[in-house]
Amino acid sequence: MAEDYVIGIDFGTDSVRALVVNAHNGNSVSSALREYPRWKAGKYCDPSSSQFRQHPLDYLESLEAAVNEALAGCPASVREQVRGISIDTTGSTPVAVDRNGQALAMHPAFAENPNAMFVLWKDHTANQEAVEINKLAKRWTTDYTRFVGGIYSSEWFWAKILHILRVDGQVAQEAFSWMEHCDWISAELTGDTDPLKMKRSRCAAGHKALWHPDFDGLPSEDFLVALDPLLAGIRSRLFAETSTADQPLGTISRQWAKRLGLPDNVVIGVGAFDAHMGAVGAMIEPYALCKVIGTSTCDMLIAPNEEVGHLLVKGICGQVDGSIVPGMLGMEAGQSAFGDIYAWFAKLVISPVSALLGEDQAAELEKRLIAYLSDQALLLPVTENDPVTVDWLNGRRTPDANHMLKGAILGLDLGSDSAKIFKSLVESTAFGSKSIVERFKKEGIPIHEVIAIGGVARKSGYVMQVLSDVLNVPIKVAAADQACALGAAMFASVAAGVHKSLPEAQAAMGSGFDMVYHPRPDVVPVYQKLYGKYIQAGNFIENEFLVSQLIPEITN
Structure with missing residues (x-):
């Protein structure tokens, strides 16, 4: 059997990790982590006003360094046998781009302007804009929030865009379009960043940008203009179709192939959010709640469309066909702060x-x-x-988003x-985790088991024991210490054609679980009262x- 390798790249809040994986058995050959230097120095952020911005150069420089370091730790033959790369990122983390899809902060005139940079998921400067979106959605003929739990969050795409347009006229004038981090960085690797032509992540669009087939894509132009005339015309410069993460985005550009020392036929997959790919790396199954536990949490759940597709779950972060596993309804919830x-x-x-x-x-x-x-x-x-x-x-965040609380x-x-x-x-x-579980159950979505991944899940036995006690269910911790990057590698193997489907990739590359926490019967009833x-x-x-x-x- 030929040796085929894939690279999963996981962009977290503080750093990026590159994981080189054997696509046939899931063995991790090498990995490397690089922190974002400008972010680490505290640049472009103001916690007192909940402003958190990241410079695109942090992403580009750290990606190059991490991938090269990871490949340097592999046998020399591995580089020539890399077939695909897929990327996960935080989200919603959008950025303003020019007509060519270049982030505005890459222009000298905007190099130090935080409004021209990526607006990180945890940025809450758009609280007021989220309030306005919710008020308009409730009185509009079409409720565009009905597939995202009925409440739009300041952590998401449209609220952040509108806030930047309102506070920065120069960015508003120069922004041709907007991209999520997972779309932008994946397209960068292909060299084809035309915002009107590139494939957009269904995961990002469905959960954060109010995209849905029932709406013929994004909310209508009339709705957006009624929200604020500053949004006029933006819809036509975004996207109408989306792609699941098992699809190829393109092939690596000559420039990036040279920078990374890779063949020029490496396939780049469509990107997605970190928690969604992490759930795949953790071997998520229908009705298993996968908790990605770090600085915050994302709670992922999948179910067959034919069983729950008719339900509208209130107060979560969206339900999107194919956002986690193609062919399954993907549901997201989570907490704005955990670690x-x-x-x-x-x-x-x-x-x-x-x-x-x-x-x-x-x-x-x-x-x-x-x-x-x-x-x-x-x-x-x-x-x-x-x-x-x-x-x-x-x-x-959930249930019932309100970031002013x-x-x-x-x-x-x-x-x-x-x-x-x-x-x-x-x-x-x-x-907070229990309130999410209770909401799913109340809305008719059963939860059969809980899976945990992330830094807190692997490092803090005390936290996980309390979580098991409060939820009163066993919690399985995924053996993969980099489940998000592993999930990205699984998607890369499908996009590159090494595996025919995501379930096939999971069966070949999954690593199972290495720890289980069981609730302590003596404290469960006390925690119920607390x-x-x-x-x-x-x-x-x-x-x-x-x-x-x-x-x-x-x-x-």
Whole structure:
């Protein structure tokens, strides 16, 4: 049998990883990770206003370095036997492009302009635009939000585009079209970046851009102009058709073949979002909830169209035919912050140490803090009187997106030490996960099992145990430590024709599971009662928010 290799490239929030995989047995030959240098330096971001932008050069430079490093770790013959490359990215992470599909930030005039860069998934500067989209959608003759849970999010395509157009006239004038990161970077590798001709990811379009066949593609021109005249004409410069990730996008350009030292016939697949390809790498099956757990979470679920295609699941991040596995209805939910909440608490503890004792002391503490707090929290009893935290520190993604909501910690007293507070934070992220599971069940979508992937899933046994306790189901952790990149490699093998279908690729390349967490019977009923308090606290916070929003309207 010929040796065929594929490369899965996974663009995360902080770094990109390239994974070289044997397409016939799934063996990982080599991998490499590169952090984004400008992002790491904190450039173009303002957390206080929830602005998070990434420069296209971070993506291009890091991709080249990671792929070359990964290939350098392989036998020399592997380079000539690479058949395909597929890419996953964060999303919705769109960018303004010129007529040729070049990101505006690549032009000297926009090189330092954050509005001309990629608007990262976690950027919430478009909260107001999301509110306006939702209000218009509810009174329009066609509800364009009905396939995305009935609520449009500030983390998504149209809200971000409209916000940039409103705040930056120069970008608005020069932007011919807009591209998701997964579309742009994949097209870059082919050298064919014409925004009017290139294939667009169904995953990105269906979940974030309100694309659906029932709408003949994107929302109508009349709807977009009614939302804001600044959107006039953009629809015709975007796309009407979409492609699933098992399809080829094109072949690698001569320039990129030379930069990566690869043959000029390497097939580049259609891109998709990281969580969706990660679910494929984790061997997702119908009615198995796959949780991609990192700084935030994405919860992926697939089901046969003929069984659930008639349902409209409220409050999730969309249901799209073929967005995860071609031929299956793909559903997405998730939490806006998970690991980020633990990182916030660690920073809260460490910042005074850094200021008072120096960075060296703080750095040493940072290495050990989360593991120490996890060990201490595990020793604590679980009681009905424990503090309860609401996990909306970065707003709420699902169920029922609202990124203007805030988190809270309730039930503190003078005995509440750092371990107790950390325990409450971990429990809150598990309660947020449970609210998603309960929504799926309420809407008629059964969940037969839970699969977990991502950094938190593999590194924090305490967090995963609490999650199993709160959900009251076993949780299987995928053996692949880079499930997203592996999923991308599986798609690359199909796009390049090594495998005939995605199920065939999964059967050949999958690596199974290496850990299972089981709920502890003694704490399950206690967590059920604490979850009730979490729901009550969340309802109170949301009601207070609604009142605060209503008062200005009454006053005016």
